[in-house]
Amino acid sequence: MPEEMVGFIQSGVSVIVGVVGSDGRARAGRALATRVLGSGAIRLMYPTEGNAAITASALDGGPIAATFSAPISHRTIQLKAGSSWIEQLEPEDRVCVDHQMDAFAAELGVLGFSPYFLKAFCDNRSQSISVLGFVPQFAFEQTPGPGAGCAL
Numbered sequence: 001m002p003e004e005m006v007g008f009i010q011s012g013v014s015v016i017v018g019v020v021g022s023d024g025r026a027r028a029g030r031a032l033a034t035r036v037l038g039s040g041a042i043r044l045m046y047p048t049e050g051n052a053a054i055t056a057s058a059l060d061g062g063p064i065a066a067t068f069s070a071p072i073s074h075r076t077i078q079l080k081a082g083s084s085w086i087e088q089l090e091p092e093d094r095v096c097v098d099h100q101m102d103a104f105a106a107e108l109g110v111l112g113f114s115p116y117f118l119k120a121f122c123d124n125r126s127q128s129i130s131v132l133g134f135v136p137q138f139a140f141e142q143t144p145g146p147g148a149g150c151a152l
Helices: 003-009 052-059 091-110 115-122
Strands: 014-020 026-031 033-036 042-047 064-069 076-081 085-087 129-134 138-141
Touching: 003 033, 003 076, 014 042, 014 052, 026 042, 026 052, 033 091, 042 091, 052 085, 052 129, 064 129, 091 115, 091 129
Parallel strands: none
Antiparallel strands: 014 026, 014 064, 033 042, 042 129, 064 076, 076 138, 085 129
């Protein structure tokens, strides 16, 4: 994965993840942060609470799609893989969550969201965090416009 793309998906963008369960249905939710390993594997950190279906689908090894979008520019990239798995939370994951959620809150603040909303929506420091792993096989440009849907 190009360094510029790695930087973008770890910069504190909105992350929506969908994992397909054994029944063929996708379970979707919001991830809090992304960590790209040197091997190219991706770790997505997401709230444990309210996402049992995503966890169950990943435990089954379900296919995954993750969409990364910057609120101000609307730049959007989607990564897909044929399988996913659950990982143990590592100290570096928590650091990524704190840093990326602060960056995301700052960007939303520029858009005019109130400090009260930002604290409620972006402060996940006391939450239980789960980690979903995958190795991207496909990447797509999803930024609105004529290039949306093109493979990267």
